[in-house]
Amino acid sequence: MGQQPITFLRQVVALCTYPDLLDNPSFPKDAKRRARRILESCSGQSLGSYSASQGVNCIREDVAKFIEKRDEGVPAHPDNIYLTTGASDGISSILKILVSGEGQSRTGVMIPIPQYPLYSAAISELDAIQVNYYLDEENCWALDVNELRRAFYRAKEYCSPKVLCIINPGNPTGQVQSKHCIEEVIHFALEEGLFLLADEVYQDNIYSKSCQFYSFKKVLYDMGPEYFNNVELASFHSTSKGYMGECGYRGGYMEVVNLHPDITAQLVKLLSVRLCPPVSGQAAMDVVVNPPQPGEESYEQFIREKDAILCNLAEKAELTEELFNQVPGIKCNPLQGAMYAFPRIFIPDKAIEKAKEHQMAPDMYYCMCLLEETGICVVPGSGFGQKEGTHHFRMTILPPVEKLKILLQKVKDFHMRFLEDYA
C-alpha cells in the first residue's frame, strides 16, 4: 500500500543479518549499537542460531522495559515475556494450553462479535466452544459488560466458559476501549474466574483525539492487589501493525500475568517443540520496543517517519468515516483506532433474494458485486460475525490518501447504483 519501512528497524536487522556491515560507515552508530547488543545475546552471535524457545534474553529484557515505561512503572519481568511468531502464534499457543474437557465441561472461549477470524479458527481447531458476546454498534462498538454477563451465563448451560478474549483497539471495529470499560471487564473476569486474553496489537494505532490506549495490564495493576494478584492475563503485541507494518517478519510477544507455575511448565514445553520464533523477527521486535531515544543519531529521522505514518493513518481514518457517512445506506462508526472501517450497509430485500439464489450471504453477494464492478476487494461482515439481519464489510484504510479518495468515491457510486438496481 506504499507505506515505507522504518529505516532504523531495517538497518538494525540488516546489521544483525550481515555483521560485516558493522564496519560500514554509512550505517548510524545507534543502529550498530543495537545490532551488537542483539548479536551478543544470540548463540554464536548469529541470527542463524536457534534462540531459547522463549526468545533471545536481551530482547525479552527490552520488551519488559518497554512495557514498564508504557504502563508508567507497572513492573514487568522478562521471565513473563514470550517472543512469538507474530501475535497469532502466541494466541494459538496459549489457547491450546487453556482449552480442555469434554461435553458440558468443554472449555468455552468468549470472543467479541465482530471478531478477527483467527479466534474462531483457533477455537474450532482446538474443538473448544465459541461463546459470542456482541459489541454495541449503536455505541461505537463499545464492549458492554451486561452483554458479557448475558453471554457467559447462557454459555454456562452447555459448556465451561474459562477464557475471555478482548481485541483493543478493535479489529475489525476500530473501537478503543475506555479505562472504565476495561475496569468493568477485569472486575467481571475476577468474579467469574476468567482467563483474560488481551489482543493489543493495535496499541500504537489510536486516531481519535478523545481516545487513549490503556493496556489491560496497567488497568489491572491500578485496580489494586486483589485484582493484580489474582486475575490471569496474557497480552499480545507484534511487529505487524502500529507504524511498523513489518508483518512479514512474524515478530511478536506475549506477556503473562499470574500464570500458574504448572501451566507455565506446559507452555514452555509446548513452545519448545517448535524450537524458537524466527530470530530476525525477534530482532525486529527489539527495535519496536527499543526505538531511537532523544539525543541518538537516528532519533529525528525515526520520529519523522513514525509520525508521518501515524498522522497519515489518522487522516485516512477521518476521511473514511466522513465519506462513508455521506452515502445513503452506509453508516460508519468513528475509526478510533486500528486500521479498518467496518461500515454497516443497507442491502435491499431484492438483493437479499438475489444473494439467496446464488447461495451467498447477502454481504458476500454485495462484496462480490463490488469486486466485479470496480475491482475493489473488501471483506464481508459475515466473515467477522455480526448481529442477525445487519450487514457490513471491512475495508483497510491503508491505501495512500489520493487512492483512498478515489476508492471511496467508487464504493459510493457502486452503492448508489446497487440501491437503485435492487430498489
Place this chain on the structure above:
Amino acid sequence: MGQQPITFLRQVVALCTYPDLLDNPSFPKDAKRRARRILESCSGQSLGSYSASQGVNCIREDVAKFIEKRDEGVPAHPDNIYLTTGASDGISSILKILVSGEGQSRTGVMIPIPQYPLYSAAISELDAIQVNYYLDEENCWALDVNELRRAFYRAKEYCSPKVLCIINPGNPTGQVQSKHCIEEVIHFALEEGLFLLADEVYQDNIYSKSCQFYSFKKVLYDMGPEYFNNVELASFHSTSKGYMGECGYRGGYMEVVNLHPDITAQLVKLLSVRLCPPVSGQAAMDVVVNPPQPGEESYEQFIREKDAILCNLAEKAELTEELFNQVPGIKCNPLQGAMYAFPRIFIPDKAIEKAKEHQMAPDMYYCMCLLEETGICVVPGSGFGQKEGTHHFRMTILPPVEKLKILLQKVKDFHMRFLEDYA
C-alpha cells in the same frame, strides 16, 4: 559451535532486508540479482509484507526447479510446494490435517524408534496414536520392512494406522537409507494405503563414501506410474541443517505428491490462519535452493565455504565413530549422515539401581553424571526411544575438531570411571 554462515546467503538476505544496499558496490552482483528477484515477487517489494500463505511465488518456483534438478528431471510443480516456518511447522501442519477419528478409528502415526521428539510431541498434541517401528541397530539402524509390517498389523488391532513417517538421513541415528530400502517402504505404503511423510532435512549431510541420498519422491517416480500416481507423499526440507545451519531463520518447505484436492483445500485454509511463514526465512530458503552457479561472481567462495563445512562434518563423523568404538562399553554405528552420534552405552546393574533410587531412567542418570562431572551435555536415548533394556545418548558432532577430540576423550574417561565406580 563456531560454524560460520554462508556469506552469499547472508548477503542476499541483508540486501532484501535493506534494499538501499543494492547500490553498495561491496555486494556482489549475483547476490543483488537474487535479492532483486525475490523483492519483485514480494508485495510492495518488501520482506515486511505478508506473503501468500503458501509462500512467495518465485521462491516456490525456485524450490520446484531445485527438486527437479536434485531428482534428475522428475517433475516438480510450484503449486505443490508450501514454504513453512522450518520443517517442524510443515510436519505439524500436515499431521494436523491427516489425523482424525475416535476409539478404534483413531489415526495411528507410524514413527521410527529412535525418533526425533517432534513426532511424539505432535502426535500427542493431536491426540493421535503413536505406532512405533524399531530401527535395526545391529544393521546400522536400517529400516526393516518386516518390522514395519509387524508394527502396522499390531497397531490395526487398536487404531487406524494411516501415516508413515521416515527420517532419512536419520535423526538421531545418522543412518542413510538405501534405494532398495526406500523401494520396499514405498511398496508397503501402496499396499496398505499409508500416507508417507519423508523428513529429508539432512539430505545434504551424507558422510559415508558408500552412501548416497535418494529422495522418496525420486524413488517413487522411478518405480513407475502405478506408484507415482497413487502413493501420497509429503517431504520436508529446511534451512536449518545441511551446510547452511540457518536454524534461527525458520525457513523450510514441504512438497506434496498426490494430495487429494479436498485435503489441499483444508491445508490451505489451515495455513492461512497463521498468515505466512517468516519472509526472511523464505528468502534464506531461496538461496539454499538457488545457490551461485558456475561462472557467477560468488560461485567459488560459496563452494569453498560449503565444501569446508561438509568436509569438516565428514571428518568429525569418522572421528567420533572411531573414538567411541575404542571405549569398552560403548558401541557406535557408522555416522553415515545427519549430525549426531547415537552410541549404545553399557550401564552396569549397580548404576541402574542407583538411577532407580533417583527415579531416573538409567541413561538419564548416566547423562546427568556426565554433565555434573565434565560439563558435557548429551541427550539420553530415552528421549528418542530405544529398545527395552538398551541405553544410548545422542551427541552432536558440531564442535570444532580440536574441541571434539577433547570432548570425546572426556566422555571416554568418564565412561571408564563410571564402569569402575559401578562395577
